[in-house]
Amino acid sequence: MPAYSTDQIRNVLIVGHAGAGKTSLVDAMIFASGAKNHKGSTADGSSFSDFEKLEIEHRHSIYSSVLHCDHKGHRINLIDAPGSPDLVGAAIACLPAVETVAVVINAASGIEVVSRKMMEAAKDRNLPRAIIVNRIDQCSAAALANLVEKIREAFGAECLPINLPFGGNQGVVDCLLNSDGKSDFDTVKRVHAQILDQIVEMDDNLLEKYLGGEEPDYKALHNPFERAMDESHVIPILFTDAKNAVGIVELLDAITMHFPSPLEGNLRPFLTGEGDGDKVNERPFDYWNDPAKPLLAHVFKVTTDPFIGKMCVFRVHQGKLTGQSQVYIGHSKKSIKLGHVFHLQGKEHNEVNEIVAGDIGAVAKIEDLHFNDVLHDDHALDSVHLKPLTFPNAMFGLAIIPKARGDEVKIGQHLTKIAEEDPTFIWHVDKQTHELVINGVGELHLRMVLERLAQRGIAVETKPPKISYRETILSNSEGHHRHKKQTGGAGQFGEVFLRIEPLDSQNPVATRNGGRGFEFVDEIFGGTIPGQFVPAIQKGVHEAMEHGVIAGFPVQDIRVIVYDGKHHPVDSKEVAFKSAGKWAFIDAFRKARPALLEPIVSLEVTAPEDKLGVITGDLSGKRGRIMGTDILGGGQAKVTAEVPLAEVMQYQSQLKSVTGGQGTFVMDFARYEPAPPNIASRVTSAFKLAEEVD
Ligand SMILES: Nc1nc2c(ncn2[C@@H]2O[C@H](COP(=O)(O)OP(=O)(O)OP(=O)(O)O)[C@@H](O)[C@H]2O)c(=O)[nH]1
Ligand SMILES: [Mg+2]
Known part of the structure; x- marks a missing residue:
């Protein structure tokens, strides 16, 4: 005890x-x-x-x-x-x-x-x-x-x-x-x-x-x-x-x-229920920290100890946790035994018999346990989860290139571990640019990640990642392609007529697709194209949209209506209709006033009041729109603005130079907007479709 x-x-x-x-x-x-x-x-x-x-x-x-x-x-x-x-x-x-x-x-x-x-x-x-x-x-x-x-x-x-x-x-x-x-x-x-x-x-x-x-x-x-x-x-x-x-x-x-004890303080925003949006049975629990109630513990930190490996640090909100307890992680039906539980004193971990309600403890080497998981010992608590925390967005990106060949796998393993410990860090390999991109809250954040890699003997070079532009169209148009191949024996035949239309990104379909707006409509009458080939046409259209037409970036906010075509009783194959769909789409896209969309971010800059003028002036020069300024009291002021991401990729150092290091900012993705013609032409002029003839 x-x-x-x-x-x-x-x-x-x-x-x-x-x-x-x-x-x-x-x-x-x-x-x-x-x-x-x-x-x-x-x-x-x-x-x-x-x-x-x-x-x-x-x-x-x-x-x-x-x-x-x-x-x-x-x-x-x-x-x-x-x-x-x-x-x-x-x-x-x-x-x-x-x-x-x-x-x-x-x-x-x-x-x-x-x-x-x-x-x-x-x-x-x-x-x-x-x-x-x-x-x-x-x-x-x-x-x-x-x-x-x-x-x-x-x-x-x-x-x-x-x-x-x-x-x-x-x-x-x-x-x-x-x-x-x-x-x-x-x-x-x-x-x-x-x-x-x-x-x-x-x-x-x-x-x-x-x-x-x-x-x-x-x-x-x-x-x-x-x-x-x-x-x-x-x-x-x-x-x-x-x-x-x-x-x-x-x-x-x-x-x-x-100060309040765990029996006092305010109720925790734990919720029950499933899914997102309007949860019917969402309600905070009304009693906490009772050691006689079933166990409920929440993992708020994951770290790696150099000697014992992965450690999850948790707070017990109800019941108690011992090394012998059989517990469940969230929905899992498989119970686990934690083995040993510890109290932490900085880098020291001291094994204890139990962690009582209201206390903080740690557990080692449970690979299935992750940040934000809930541990419990009663299936009635399966769906209990914490109201999501609001973290700053990982808006700052760097592309990293390993100095030694073959380090990619090792880098991936380390980055995965870091992402598991740090809810504001993410990484991915960009499908369009093939770059390994790391994202964090700011320059210093990512520098710490790179230094952690360096400690593991991994050296990398960095460069700003390419901006993730998008492509779309501004008017309606029609496209057509006939795919016909006759090589010796069996041939390939498929012909597609389609129309494309801009789709408002506020359209519910667009939102359902994560803002990537796409709608596919089948208006083929009289069996000119048999139904079994329609999915292949859609696949071809998708492929063209993923790879882009004018600049190599994904296409969004578009409706594609396939309305006619031809087939051949013997030579028509899926592959032929896929290709016909893809090239008919490209044909239509080129005639529909294609446009390049650039990401716009919202910026919130805090600095001493007397720096307001230089900050707003600098942002206006970066194609920014000043949305408001606020005096915060205590001599500080806040500027909110919307700016194209391309202009503020290095904002950390830019802000430092205009404020003498006295300003800080947070950045968040706002939406995509058409890029101005000079930028669009610079990005599109360098691009050519890989296979003009299929
Ligand atoms: N004179 C004086 N120096 C202090 C006092 N408290 C901290 N410092 C010094 O201020 C510096 C920063 O102290 P830290 O305790 O590392 O500050 P921190 O708030 O933990 O900073 P971060 O970890 O970067 O967020 C150190 O050089 C401390 O020695 C204080 O009360 N008086
Ligand atoms: Mg500190």
């Missing part, structure tokens, strides 16, 4: 912009709690949390890591996430594992884009939040007072300090337990009254007594405080200096005293 029960657990995800000091905070908490008897530091590679080779080299977190410590009779699980905008997927993936998201803000640089994004992401998942203002040693009292105002402006008046620095950032004073005392800015008295006013509102009894002049027992305020956090009625602000261990014990105290 573990030394703690579910109500004594606190799960906290530590997020925020890169360099805010998240990892330093976690290291400091681990040391302060006595979980380790020496200090860990990112500065010399001794961090308990940033232990991967790449993290030590870059002095940044790249993967999330799970650690724990015990404080005043409570078990605190801490998940330290990376803060680079490119790596935010690793933070989002961990949201389902915790009750509370603590957003760390760098006191010296203010509210940055990842902190803002994670405040929103946590709110979207209905997760209680806290704000930790770190690096206070690098900030004056006046600047800290100003930052608190900016935080409240950006995230609401519910953001309230629960402690304040004193003695010139030498310590912090708890403003809930103390009704008076010294502080560097504001006054303990005022802040004490402010936070009390807010939390007594959660409990009518308490409120009545409080209004009657009775002071509550501050130590007994866990329930109303926790509920205030659940309802975003309070977002506590705490101050720390991770470097000099200021405010660390007070942070551990606040986590244990005020």
